[in-house]
Each structure stands twice: as C-alpha cells, then as structure tokens.
Amino acid sequence: xxxxxxxxxxxxxxxxxxxxxxxxxxxxxxxxxxxxxxxxxxxxxxxxxxxxxxxxxxxxxxxxxxxxxxxxxxxxxxxxxxxxxxxxxxxxxxxxxxxxxxxxxxxxxxxxxxxxxxxxxxxxxxxxxxxxxxxxxxxxxxxxxxxxxxxxxxxxxxxxxxxxxxxxxxxxxxxxxxxxxxxxxxxxxxxxxxxxxxxxxxxxxxxxxxxxxxxxxxxxxxxxxxxxxxxxxxxxxxxxxxxxxxxxxxxxxxxxxxxxxxxxxxxxxxxxxxxxxxxxxxxxxxxxxxxxxxxxxxxxxxxxxxxx
Amino acid sequence: xxxxxxxxxxxxxxxxxxxxxxxxxxxxxxxxxxxxxxxxxxxxxxxxxxxxxxxxxxxxxxxxxxxxxxxxxxxxxxxxxxxxxxxxxxxxxxxxxxxxxxxxxxxxxxxxxxxxxxxxxxxxxxxxxxxxxxxxxxxxxxxxxxxxxxxxxxxxxxxxxxxxxxxxxxxxxxxxxxxxxxxxxxxxxxxxxxxxxxxxxxxxxxxxxxxxxxxxxxxxxxxxxxxxxxxxxxxxxxxxxxxxxxxxxxxxxxxxxxxxxxxxxxxxxxxxxxxxxxxxxxxxxxxxxxxxxxxxxxxxxxxxxxxxxxxxxxxxxxxxxxxxxxxxxxxxxxxxxxxxxxxxxxxxxxxxxxxxxxxxxxxxxxx
Amino acid sequence: xxxxxxxxxxxxxxxxxxxxxxxxxxxxxxxxxxxxxxxxxxxxxxxxxxxxxxxxxxxxxxxxxxxxxxxxxxxxxxxxxxxxxxxxxxxxxxxxxxxxxxxxxxxxxxxxxxxxxxxxxxxxxxxxxxxxxxxxxxxxxxxxxxxxxxxxxxxxxxxxxxxxxxxxxxxxxxxxxxxxxxxxxxxxxxxxxxxxxxxxxxxxxxxxxxxxxxxxxxxxxxxxxxxxxxxxxxxxxxxxxxxxxxxxxxxxxxxxxxxxxxxxxxxxxxxxxx
Numbered sequence: 043x044x045x046x047x048x049x050x051x052x053x054x055x056x057x058x059x060x061x062x063x064x065x066x067x068x069x070x071x072x073x074x075x076x077x078x079x080x081x082x083x084x085x086x087x088x089x090x091x092x093x094x095x096x097x098x099x100x101x102x103x104x105x106x107x108x109x110x111x112x113x114x115x116x117x118x119x120x121x122x123x124x125x126x127x128x129x130x131x132x133x134x135x136x137x138x139x140x141x142x143x144x145x146x147x148x149x150x151x152x153x154x155x156x157x158x159x160x161x162x163x164x165x166x167x168x169x170x171x172x173x174x175x176x177x178x179x180x181x182x183x184x185x186x187x188x189x190x191x192x193x194x195x196x197x198x199x200x201x202x203x204x205x206x207x208x209x210x211x212x213x214x215x216x217x218x219x220x221x222x223x224x225x226x227x228x229x230x231x232x233x234x235x236x237x238x239x240x241x242x243x244x245x246x247x248x249x250x251x252x253x254x255x256x257x258x259x260x261x262x263x264x265x266x267x268x269x270x271x272x273x274x275x276x277x278x279x280x281x282x283x284x285x286x287x288x289x290x291x292x293x294x295x296x297x298x299x300x301x302x303x304x305x306x307x308x309x310x311x312x313x314x315x316x317x318x319x320x321x322x323x324x325x326x327x328x329x330x331x332x333x334x335x336x337x338x339x340x341x342x343x344x345x346x347x348x349x350x
Numbered sequence: 351x352x353x354x355x356x357x358x359x360x361x362x363x364x365x366x367x368x369x370x371x372x373x374x375x376x377x378x379x380x381x382x383x384x385x386x387x388x389x390x391x392x393x394x395x396x397x398x399x400x401x402x403x404x405x406x407x408x409x410x411x412x413x414x415x416x417x418x419x420x421x422x423x424x425x426x427x428x429x430x431x432x433x434x435x436x437x438x439x440x441x442x443x444x445x446x447x448x449x450x451x452x453x454x455x456x457x458x459x460x461x462x463x464x465x466x467x468x469x470x471x472x473x474x475x476x477x478x479x480x481x482x483x484x485x486x487x488x489x490x491x492x493x494x495x496x497x498x499x500x501x502x503x504x505x506x507x508x509x510x511x512x513x514x515x516x517x518x519x520x521x522x523x524x525x526x527x528x529x530x531x532x533x534x535x536x537x538x539x540x541x542x543x544x545x546x547x548x549x550x551x552x553x554x555x556x557x558x559x560x561x562x563x564x565x566x567x568x569x570x571x572x573x574x575x576x577x578x579x580x581x582x583x584x585x586x587x588x589x590x591x592x593x594x595x596x597x598x599x600x601x602x603x604x605x606x607x608x609x610x611x612x613x614x615x616x617x618x619x620x621x622x623x624x625x626x627x628x629x630x631x632x633x634x635x636x637x638x639x640x641x642x643x644x645x646x647x648x649x650x651x652x653x654x655x656x657x658x659x660x661x662x663x664x665x666x667x668x669x670x671x672x673x674x675x676x677x678x679x680x681x682x683x684x685x686x687x688x689x690x691x692x693x694x695x696x697x698x699x700x701x702x703x704x705x706x707x708x709x710x711x712x713x714x715x716x717x
Numbered sequence: 718x719x720x721x722x723x724x725x726x727x728x729x730x731x732x733x734x735x736x737x738x739x740x741x742x743x744x745x746x747x748x749x750x751x752x753x754x755x756x757x758x759x760x761x762x763x764x765x766x767x768x769x770x771x772x773x774x775x776x777x778x779x780x781x782x783x784x785x786x787x788x789x790x791x792x793x794x795x796x797x798x799x800x801x802x803x804x805x806x807x808x809x810x811x812x813x814x815x816x817x818x819x820x821x822x823x824x825x826x827x828x829x830x831x832x833x834x835x836x837x838x839x840x841x842x843x844x845x846x847x848x849x850x851x852x853x854x855x856x857x858x859x860x861x862x863x864x865x866x867x868x869x870x871x872x873x874x875x876x877x878x879x880x881x882x883x884x885x886x887x888x889x890x891x892x893x894x895x896x897x898x899x900x901x902x903x904x905x906x907x908x909x910x911x912x913x914x915x916x917x918x919x920x921x922x923x924x925x926x927x928x929x930x931x932x933x934x935x936x937x938x939x940x941x942x943x944x945x946x947x948x949x950x951x952x953x954x955x956x957x958x959x960x961x962x963x964x965x966x967x968x969x970x971x972x973x974x975x976x977x978x979x980x981x982x983x984x985x986x987x988x989x990x991x
Binding site: 065067069070072073074076077079080081082083084085087088089091096145146149150152154155157160162163164165166167168169170171172173174175177178179180181182186187188189192193223226227231277280281284286287291305308309312313318321322326327328332333336339340 | 719720726727729733734736737738740741743744755756760788801802803805806809810813815816817818821825826828829830831832833834835836837838840842843858859861862863865866869894919922923925926930940941944945948955958959962965966969970972973974977978980
C-alpha cells in the first residue's frame with residue numbers, strides 16, 4: 043500500500059450535501075404543495091368548523107361553540123340510525139364486492155380464448171361515472187321503464203311490481219346492488235393482479251405433492267392473496283363508508299331515512315340545511331371511527347406478514 | 351486509463367456498517383478481481399467506485415483526482431452489469447452510442463466508434479435490433495460494446511458472466527482477458543466465481559464481511575492464503591480443514607487432530623503445546639499411499655469429474671476430500687492409506703491467521 | 718369432468734359479462750325507444766322500432782354540448798396534470814431513500830381516509846376570493862389534488878417494475894439523474910402512464926360532489942352536474958335522460974377500454990402490496 047497524505051474525513055462540500063438532500067424533495071414538491079394546499083389546509087379548517095357555528099346563509103354565525111355540536115350529536119337519533127345504516131351499507135357492499143370480485147378474478151386467472159375481451163367487458167362498470175350508475179340502477183328499479191320489478195315478481199321475490207327504492211324495508215338493497223355492480227371490478231382487478239404475481243411453479247409443486255385443487259387454493263392462493271386482501275378490504279371499507287354518491291342519487295337517504303348513511307347525512311346537513319359546523323362535527327366523528335378501524339386492520343395485516 | 355486509489359473506504363447504512371475501511375491501490379492497466387461470498391461488500395465497493403453508492407468516509411480517487419463528490423456521469427468510467435442493463439427501447443447501435451450522444455460527440459466519431467466496437471464483438475448483423483431480440487450471449491456483448499465505445503478511464507464489471515451458461519461463460523471469460531490484453535484498460539471485476547477470479551486477475555482482492563482478507567496475485571492466494579477464509583474460499587474442491595492442537599514430537603512439532611490422529615509438521619513451530627490450530631491441505635495435495643505409513647481411511651463417495659476423481663473419505667470419523675487425476679478404481683467402502691506431506695500443509699493459528707511454515711515449495715522466504 | 722368444468726367456467730364468465738353489461742344495454746335501449754312505445758313495451762328487450770329522436774332533442778335543446786366540452790377540458794387537463802406530477806413523485810418514492818419519506822407516504826394515505834365532504838365548505842371559502850369558484854380552472858386544481866395520491870402509488874408501482882440497473886447504467890453513460898429519468902425510465906413506463914391517464918380521466922369525468930358545489934350556472938357545468946339538473950327538471954322524459962346518460966358514458970368507457978389491461982399489469986407490479 044502506498045500511503046498518501048489525505049486527512050480524515052468528513053469534508054463533503056456543503057453544496058453537494060444540500061443537493062443530495064434536496065433532490066427527492068424536488069420530485070415530490072408539486073404533489074406535496076397540492077395536497078397540503080387543497081386537502082390538508084381545508085381539512086384543518088373543516089375540523090375547526092366542528093367547533094364553530096358555521097351556517098352559510100347566516101352572517102352572524104362563525105363564533106366558537108366548543109363541544110356544542112358534539113353534545114347535539116349525542117342526542118341525534120337520526121345520526122345513530124345513519125351509523126347503523128352505514129354499518130349495513132358498508133358491510134354488505136364490501137362483502138359482496140369482495141366475494142364476487144374474488145370469484146371473477148379466479149375465473150379470469152385461467153387462460154381461455156377471448157379472455158382479453160371478457161376482461162375488458164366485465165371491468166367496464168368501473169368506468170361508468172358513479173352518478174350515472176346510480177341513476178341507471180334507479181331507472182332499472184323503476185317499474186315504469188325498468189325490467190327488474192317485473193322480473194322479481196316472476197321470481198316470486200316481490201308480490202307486485204313496485205319500486206323497491208320506495209319500500210322502507212328493501213330500499214337499502216337498491217344502492218347496495220348498484221354499488222356491488224360498480225365495485226366488483228375494483229376487487230377483481232386488484233386480486234387478479236395479485237393472483238398473477240403468484241409463481242406458477244408453486245402450483246406445480248403442490249400438484250406433484252398430491253394437493254387437490256381445493257388444497258392448492260387454501261395452501262397457496264389464499265396465503266399469497268392475504269396481504270392484498272387485507273389492504274384492499276381496508277381501503278374499500280373506508281372508501282365505501284365515505285361514498286355517498288349512489289345513495290344521494292338513488293334515494294337521497296329516503297324513504298324515511300332508511301337509506302341515510304353518515305356520509306349522506308353529512309351531505310344533507312351541509313347542503314340542504316347549510317349547517318357546515320354540524321356537518322363537520324359529524325364528519326370528524328366518522329373520521330375518528332374510520333381511523334380506529336384502519337388501525338385494527340393494519341395491526342392484523344402486520345401480524346399476517348410477520349407470520350410468513 | 352488511470353489508476354484508482356482507495357483510502358480507508360467505509361460504507362454504512364445508518365448504524366449498520368457494510369464496509370469497514372478498505373485500502374486498495376490499483377495501478378494503471380491492472381485487472382483487479384474482487385471476490386467473496388454474497389453480502390461481503392464487493393458489489394458495494396464497485397458501486398462506490400462507479401459513484402452509484404455514496405462514500406460514508408474515506409477517499410476515492412481515479413487518475414489522481416479525488417472523486418468522492420463526483421457524480422457517476424463525471425467519473426468517466428464504464429460499467430458492465432450482471433443484468434446487462436441494456437435500454438430496452440433502443441436498438442443495439444443506440445445502446446452503444448448513448449454515452450457518446452450524451453456528451454455530444456460529432457456524428458462521424460460516434461459512427462466510427464460504434465462500428466469499431468461492433469465489428470470487434472461480432473455484433474454487425476444485430477445493430478438495428480432491440481435487446482429483446484438478442485440471445486443472452488449477444489446481450490452480454492452489447493453490454494461490453496457499450497463500455498468499449500467510450501474509451502473510459504476504467505472498466506467496472508459487476509458479475510457480468512453470471513447469467514450465461516457454462517460454455518458461453520468460458521468463451522466470454524477468454525474474450526474479456528484478450529480484450530484486456532489488447533487495450534490494457536484498468537479494470538475492476540466483481541465475481542463470486544473463483545475460477546473467473548483466478549483466470550482473469552492480475553491481482554485478486556478476497557473479501558469477507560466487509561473487510562479485505564487478502565490482496566495478491568491469484569497463485570499467491572492459492573499457495574499462501576493469509577487466513578482460514580481465503581484458504582477455504584479459493585480452490586475447488588475446497589481445502590480440507592482439520593482442527594487440532596499443537597504437540598511436540600522429537601525433532602518437530604505436530605498437530606493432534608480431534609480424532610486422535612497425529613500429523614507431523616516436519617519442523618518446529620513457535621507455538622506453545624496445546625495451542626488449538628487448524629491444519630489445511632488441498633485435496634490435490636493429499637498423498638495416496640498404497641501400503642505405506644499414514645492414516646487409514648475409508649471411501650464414502652466417489653465423484654468422477656472427467657479430469658480426475660474427487661474422493662470423499664472418512665479418516666477416523668473425520669470427513670475428508672481428495673482430488674486425484676489418477677482414476678484409481680475405488681468403490682465406496684474401500685480402504686486406503688493417506689499421507690499428509692509436511693511441505694503441503696497450511697497452518698492457521700487460533701485467530702485464523704496463517705502461521706508460516708518454512709522450507710516449502712513456492713513459499714518465498716518471508717522478510 | 719374436464720369438459721364439465723370448462724363449460725361451468727365459460728358459463729360463469731358469461732353470467733358476469735351479462736351482469737356487467739345489462740344495465741348499460743338497458744340504458745341504450747330506453748334511449749332509442751320512441752316515447753309512444755316506452756310504456757306499452759316496457760320490458761321488451763328491444764323496441765319494435767328505434768329512434769335517435771331523443772339524442773337529437775338533447776343535443777339541440779339543451780346545454781349538453783357545452784357540458785360535454787367542459788367535461789372534456791376538465792377531465793383531460795386533470796389527467797395530464799396528475800400524470801405529470803405523480804410520475805415525478807412516484808419516481809421519488811420508488812427510487813429515493815430519504816428522511817421524511819414515510820411522512821410523505823402517510824400524508825398521502827391519510828388523504829384517502831377522510832370524508833371529502835368535509836372539504837367542500839373550506840375549499841369553497843378558499844377558492845372564492847381567488848375567483849376560482851364557478852371556474853373550470855378551480856375544478857381542475859381540486860381534482861388534480863384529489864387524484865394525485867392514488868396516481869402516485871400507481872406510478873410508483875410501475876417504476877418499481879423497472880430495474881434500477883437501467884438508470885445506473887445511464888448515469889454511468891453520462892446522464893444526470895433527471896436525464897436518465899426522462900430518456901430511459903419514462904419511455905419504459907408508457908403503459909403505466911397510459912393507465913394513470915385513463916384512470917384519472919375517468920375519475921375526473923365522473924366527479925359529482927365538488928362540481929355540484931363549486932359550479933353554478935350552465936356555462937362551466939360539467940356533464941354530471943348538467944345531467945343531474947336535467948334529470949331533476951325533466952324527470953319524466955326517460956328517453957331524453959337516458960340519451961344524455963349514454964353520451965356521458967361513451968368517453969369514459971372508451972378511455973377505460975383502452976387502458977384496462979395496463980391497469981392490471983401495473984397493479985401486478987406491486988401497487989397493492991403496500
């Protein structure tokens with residue numbers, strides 16, 4: 043070794059170090075500026091509204107009211123009903139979307155002639171604008187121009203061709219069906235992507251080891267899909283709980299508030315009664331509930347991953 | 351062409367050090383091979399020369415100029431990747447000329463450089479193809495061509511042959527050696543394949559766990575491994591390692607193995623009796639003695655390689671390997687006697703370092 | 718057994734296709750049914766004679782051409798802006814390790830959590846003094862921000878699928894990181910860019926809530942808003958409503974059909990592995 047006269051480090055030029063640190067932020071800056079300006083700042087403002095009296099048409103509103111909105115909320119039976127409806131709406135929608143989405147993904151994972159076309163067609167509902175999906179299904183349930191009531195009578199589900207959206211007992215099924223129709227592709231696409239990432243030789247190895255198709259599904263497919271399932275179910279649950287478009291378009295919460303979910307209730311409070319303070323208070327409660335739910339799922343997912 | 355100097359190069363990710371101070375001087379025109387098991391830091395070191403990894407501390411200079419803070423594009427080095435890293439959306443010609451186009455060389459000069467490289471590598475028929483339409487060997491050549499066209503200060507190779515089959519690998523190995531002889535370009539070559547290391551290197555740098563174990567000419571590492579790691583890593587089939595303790599016999603020291611066998615060192619060594627040591631002997635240096643003195647062994651397994659045979663033996667319960675070019679017809683279960691010529695023994699102290707034994711062929715008198 | 722399974726498989730696919738397409742088919746069917754047949758042939762699969770009268774009426778007597786143009790501008794600009802911005806941020810998340818990275822990811826995840834309804838009033842109050850309410854520009858800005866987080870994750874997964882060796886090689890060849898990004902990495906991400914464009918276009922084309930709140934008046938109304946006001950005004954003329962619906966559907970569906978296979982590819986690369 044030839045010794046040379048170099049002193050000890052570190053003496054990285056300041057400019058270079060700055061450039062190195064700044065580089066990632068240059069790439070992310072546009073996104074961060076947008077998100078902070080258009081989402082985070084309004085969110086904080088919105089949260090502050092929960093503690094203020096904000097009524098759009100009342101020039102004397104705007105003062106702080108502390109926890110008044112939350113006190114009112116705790117007495118609000120319509121809110122509790124909306125909470126129950128949200129559970130039912132979200133649970134049924136997510137379960138059915140997931141269940142039928144998984145089956146569709148498994149069907150599409152097998153190569154067959156015309157798979158590309160079939161895949162494009164079954165995923166098409168996802169491209170339908172949600173408000174239009176809502177309108178369209180509302181029309182389908184309308185006995186005047188829609189076939190569904192008549193079919194349901196033929197199948198013995200209904201005794202007379204009535205609009206189920208007007209029936210307090212059945213109304214929630216309308217938006218749920220529309221939501222399932224619209225949302226199956228999301229699960230099918232993500233699950234199909236996850237399925238296609240499973241190495242094929244695992245199945246061959248399992249087949250050689252004598253596993254039957256069901257065993258292969260439970261011992262290879264499901265464990266591989268588990269992380270994807272956990273994250274998509276989490277995201278979708280949160281998303282659907284917040285998703286009011288279909289309900290607003292199809293039933294507007296009626297009949298008799300039977301389809302009113304928390305998200306549509308917030309919408310009603312904000313834009314029908316123009317009471318933004320109260321609407322923000324409800325939204326804050328919903329946000330807290332969803333965050334709590336997400337934490338639970340994230341912890342469960344972490345457990346699953348650590349088990350691998 | 352240029353020399354490369356590394357002084358106390360350290361790399362750590364957070365609190366986790368992966369290179370603990372590497373010193374290495376590479377002379378102009380040398381072919382240096384960094385060899386070691388995966389995770390030993392050899393690729394990291396190569397990427398630090400390239401400027402793809404930052405240097406946590408220490409200095410790196412290329413051609414006498416410190417490059418610590420130079421970006422890869424300003425270091426004037428070329429690199430051949432294991433994955434070849436050919437640009438999939440460019441033709442072979444465009445792949446090779448990309449570096450020259452980036453530095454806005456004149457068109458005629460680019461064309462001439464690409465033509466020269468492609469004819470040398472036999473790529474002329476493929477210049478308009480995309481990498482996808484090439485075989486593995488052809489892709490490897492394109493990667494080489496991309497490095498040659500720019501006539502860089504140094505070539506870096508990151509396991510460039512690992513994705514080729516055995517036949518092609520042998521062919522490309524010879525080709526790389528020929529090109530180095532022709533251009534005399536300073537080269538740093540990373541591999542885990544010790545045959546590549548032995549055949550290509552003017553000097554090998556053996557690395558393990560982020561530290562340089564030994565630097566030297568290939569045969570030097572083979573004949574006089576500095577420690578147990580190098581002894582075990584260089585050579586195939588690997589050196590036999592036998593643990594034991596030093597005992598004193600009349601006239602010379604010996605080592606008593608764990609199974610009770612005693613092997614004479616043929617000379618006195620300056621170690622206290624009872625010191626635990628490791629004795630090494632390469633499989634090709636073990637003597638098979640038809641009926642002479644030595645240790646009795648039984649054949650467990652016979653692996654013919656064509657060139658010779660590898661015998662897996664048990665010597666009083668200790669596993670042992672012998673390589674012999676003599677295709678002695680031995681079946682598993684057969685017994686034979688093996689001897690350990692003292693001049694072929696390697697002795698390693700309790701710290702794993704080599705303890706020089708004198709009067710051995712190839713062992714230059716140490717200073 | 719094998720044959721039976723195959724038949725069952727094809728039948729199941731057929732059921733899914735029928736379920737997916739039937740509502741859209743029905744929309745189309747009613748839109749071409751003449752008014753006098755609408756009630757008498759209510760549940761027939763195809764009217765005894767078809768007409769484009771509803772389409773003609775909607776195009777001539779309503780502001781739908783303007784809605785259509787507005788929606789194209791909004792959805793197109795949003796898609797371009799989001800794709801541009803999110804390819805930068807997606808690249809940063811895919812390639813850089815930097816302090817604060819997790820904070821950035823967490824920030825983007827949080828934006829996917831809360832009810833966007835909460836933001837309507839504050840955003841209205843913020844945009845109003847800037848003159849960005851009742852303007853397509855305001856809508857584009859809001860939509861861009863809403864879509865950028867998911868698009869970032871999507872683009873990140875596409876970048877994750879491209880070997881780092883390629884930009885290492887480019888940088889050694891003499892490119893700066895940004896040059897390598899533009900000349901080597903972006904061209905290889907074209908499918909991902911197509912997927913992101915299509916995804917965002919569809920989302921922006923469909924958005925109702927904010928369009929409803931930020932826009933008043935026909936001049937800058939987008940298709941969803943126009944259709945909804947049309948529906949509440951002419952709630953009896955089903956033929957015309959559905960004709961308008963079909964027109965709203967076509968661009969989104971076309972875009973989606975073009976990009977859907979890249980979407981699966983992109984997600985395969987790891988968008989959902991978290």
